[in-house]
Every structure is written in C-alpha cells, then in structure tokens.
Amino acid sequence: MKLSKLVETEYENISSEHIALLKKSDRNVVQEIRTLWIKTTEIFCKDLQKFLYNNDNDNFDDYYNLFAEKLRLKKIRYNPEDITAFCFSLDEKDRSHIEYAGYVLSALVNHHASITDNETEYLLFLDNLTCHLDNYLYQLDFLCYANIANVHIKGNAGSFLCSSMRNGIVEFEKNAGDNIHSNAEIANVSGGRILVKGDVYGNIGTYMTGGEIIVLGNVYDGDVGTDMCNGKITIKGDAKYENVFGEVGMDMTGGEIYLEGNNWNVSSSIQAGTVYQNGKRIFPEEK
Numbered sequence: 536m537k538l539s540k541l542v543e544t545e546y547e548n549i550s551s552e553h554i555a556l557l558k559k560s561d562r563n564v565v566q567e568i569r570t571l572w573i574k575t576t577e578i579f580c581k582d583l584q585k586f587l588y589n590n591d592n593d594n595f596d597d598y599y600n601l602f603a604e605k606l607r608l609k610k611i612r613y614n615p616e617d618i619t620a621f622c623f624s625l626d627e628k629d630r631s632h633i634e635y636a637g638y639v640l641s642a643l644v645n646h647h648a649s650i651t652d653n654e655t656e657y658l659l660f661l662d663n664l665t666c667h668l669d670n671y672l673y674q675l676d677f678l679c680y681a682n683i684a685n686v687h688i689k690g691n692a693g694s695f696l697c698s699s700m701r702n703g704i705v706e707f708e709k710n711a712g713d714n715i716h717s718n719a720e721i722a723n724v725s726g727g728r729i730l731v732k733g734d735v736y737g738n739i740g741t742y743m744t745g746g747e748i749i750v751l752g753n754v755y756d757g758d759v760g761t762d763m764c765n766g767k768i769t770i771k772g773d774a775k776y777e778n779v780f781g782e783v784g785m786d787m788t789g790g791e792i793y794l795e796g797n798n799w800n801v802s803s804s805i806q807a808g809t810v811y812q813n814g815k816r817i818f819p820e821e822k
Contacts, residue, residue: 560614560616560617560619560620561613561614561617562620564611564612564613564617565617565620565621565624567609567611568611568613568617568621568639568643569621569624571602571605571606571609571611572602572632572635572636572639573632574605575598575601575602575605575635576598576631576632576635578601579597579598579601579635596680596681596699598635598638599638599641599642599677599680599681602635602638602639602642603642603645603646606642606643606646607646613643613647614647615647615655615656615657615658618640618643618644618647618657618658618659619657619658619659619660621639621640621643622640622659622660622661623660633675634676636675637675637676637677637678637680637693637695638677638680640659640675640678641677641678641679641680641681641682642680644657644679644682644684644686645681645682645683645684647684648683648684648703649683654685655684655685656685656686656687657684657685657686657687658686658687658689659678659686659687659688659689659690660689660690661674661675661688661689661690661691661692662689662690674691674692674693674694675692675693676693676694676695676696677693677694677695677696677698678692678693678696678697679696679697679700679705680695680697680698680699680700681698681699681700681701682697682700682701682702682703682705682727683701683702683703683727684702684703685703685704685705686703686704686705686706687706687708688705688706688707688708689708689709690708690709691709691710691711691733692707692709692710692711692712693712694712694720694737695720695722696711696712696720696721696729697721697724697727697729698720698721698722698723698724699723699724699725700723700724700725700726700727700729700746701725701726701727702726702727703727703728704727704728704729704730705727705728705729705730706730706732707729707730707731707732707733708732708733709732709733710731710733710734710735710736710752711731711733711734711735711736712734712735712736712737712755712757720737720738720741721735721737721738721739721740721741721748722738722740722741722742722743723741723742723743723744724740724743724744724745724746724748724766725743725744725745725746726745726746727746727747728746728747728748728749729746729747729748729749730749730751731748731749731750731751731752732751732752733751733752734750734752734753734754734755734772735750735752735753735754735755735757736755736756736757737755737756737757738757738758738759738761738781739754739757739758739759739760739768739770740759740760740761740763740766740768740790740792741758741760741761741762741763742761742762742763742764743760743763743764743765743766743768743790744764744765744766745765745766746766746767747766747767747768747769748766748767748768748769749768749769749771750769750770750771750772751771751772752771752772753772753773753774753775753796754770754772754773754774754775754781755775755776755777756775756776756777756781757781758781758782758783758785759781759782759783759784759792759794760783760784760785760787760790760792760808760810761782761784761785761786761787762785762786762787762788763784763787763788763789763790763792763808764787764788764789764790764808765789765790766790766791767790767791767792767793768790768791768792768793769792769793769795770792770793770794770795770796771795771796772795772796773796773797773798774796774797774798774799774800775798776798781800782800782801782802783799783800783801783802783805783810784801784802784804784805784808784810784818785802785804785805786802786804786805786806787802787805787806787807787808788806788807788808789807789808790808790809791808791809791810791811792808792809792810792811793811794810794811794812794813795812795813799812801817801818805818
C-alpha cells in the first residue's frame with residue numbers, strides 16, 4: 536500500500552520533493568521496520584550490561600549488530616524511500632527507544648546498499664524529528680555507523696557520527712554534534728568522505744585511519760585529529776572554545792590536516808603527519 540495524498544496533511548512543512556519520495560514508500564513496510572526496531576530494543580535492554588550508555592565502549596556496536604542480523608533474517612523488502620519514511624515516523628511516542636534509531640537507520644542503509652547498486656543515494660530527513668528530551672530538540676546519535684553508502688542528511692545530527700565508516704559519501708546539511716554536550720566524536724573513520732555544511736560540536740577525526748572529513752563551519756569545544764594516522768581533514772571555519780580548549784593533532788602519527796580561520800592550537804604531542812593553516816605548513820614547521 537503506497538502512502539496516499541494524505542501525506543500532505545499528515546506531515547507539515549515538507550517540500551514537494553520529499554512528498555514525492557514519501558508517496559513511493561510503503562506504509563506497511565515502514566510499520567514492519569518499526570516493529571522490528573521496538574522488538575530488538577526490548578531484547579537488547581533486558582541485559583542491562585549492554586545498555587547503550589553504560590560507558591562501556593566495547594558494547595557500543597552490539598545493538599547495531601543485533602538489529603542488522605534480525606533485519607537480514609527477517610528479509611524485509613524495502614527501498615530507499617521507505618528509509619526516508621521511517622525518519623518521518625519518528626516522534627515523541629518513541630521516547631523509550633529513540634536512542635537506538637541512529638543505529639537502525641545505519642543498518643537499514645548499509646544492508647540495502649550491500650545488496651543493491653552502490654550509486655544509490657539515501658536521504659535521512661531529520662528536520663521533522665520533534666522528540667523533545669531534556670527540554671531540547673533530540674538529535675539522533677550513531678548515524679551512518681560503519682557506513683558504506685552515499686547518504687544525505689537533512690537536519691541536525693547528534694553524537695558519535697560516522698563511527699567506523701568504511702566507504703561512501705556522507706553529507707550533513709546542517710550541524711553535527713550535540714550543542715548541549717559537545718560530543719560529535721566523528722571517530723574511527725577508515726574510508727569514504729564526510730562533508731559537514733554547518734558546524735561541528737565536539738571532536739573530529741579521532742583514531743582516523745583513512746578517508747576525508749570536510750567541515751565548512753566552525754568547530755566548538757573539540758579536538759581535531761587525535762591519534763590520527765592517515766586520511767585528510769579540512770576545517771574551513773574557526774575553532775570556538777566555550778567549555779573545553781581543544782587541540783589539533785594530539786598524538787597524531789600520520790595524515791593531513793588543513794585549517795582555515797582562527798584560534799587553532801596545535802598539540803605539542805603531535806608526532807608525524809602534516810598540518811597546514813591558511814596555506815602555510817605549521818607542522819612540520821617550514822624552514
């Protein structure tokens with residue numbers, strides 16, 4: 536069953552382009568995905584030791600792996616438009632399990648991309664997300680986890696973005712990171728290209744081993760290239776410090792960082808690689 540023309544009244548402030556996408560989606564398929572999401576969360580949360588925010592980083596990918604496996608076994612037939620429609624289905628009724636929606640979207644994209652054409656672009660529309668937690672607009676964490684696809688994200692994204700990304704192109708239309716807690720943590724990237732058209736709140740390129748990250752806006756309260764050993768990072772804006780004074784290239788052993796703007800502080804613990812500011816190489820220092 537296709538979404539009918541009632542979509543115009545069900546979702547407000549949506550462009551005709553996005554309405555056309557939603558009309559191509561299947562309401563029954565979206566509900567099937569939602570049911571799998573809720574059931575997976577119930578199973579996952581029965582073991583409190585694996586709760587997402589138990590500060591054990593070793594378990595951060597357990598939910599993704601669990602949902603991805605159930606998605607594979609369930610053999611739900613869905614298309615990119617159904618993934619976009621799933622984004623629009625998120626609202627305040629999902630408060631109890633919204634923490635895991637970023638993992639769900641990542642698994643949906645990666646699974647579909649693994650069995651279809653790699654040139655497919657996936658649209659994640661998050662401007663419509665109105666789930667308010669802790670008195671601010673909730674932003675999804677763990678988007679594009681282990682990404683292998685081309686993804687366009689309209690709206691602000693939360694924390695821990697593109698972790699373990701391997702391939703593809705990810706574009707963030709607005710800001711990345713939680714502007715309350717400043718922990719974007721774009722980390723463990725090994726391939727692909729990430730473009731943030733807005734600002735980033737938090738760290739960029741931690742443990743980066745390949746790929747490229749471009750930020751057109753400013754970086755707030757974040758380090759750049761910590762423990763980086765390969766890849767390329769370009770920051771067009773300024774370093775902005777409100778809570779934490781960040782550093783560039785802390786314990787960096789390789790890769791390239793290009794800085795524009797002001798207030799950048801190159802770490803004294805940088806070991807190797809190159810850092811440029813406004814076209815001038817500042818590490819190693821030009822003779």
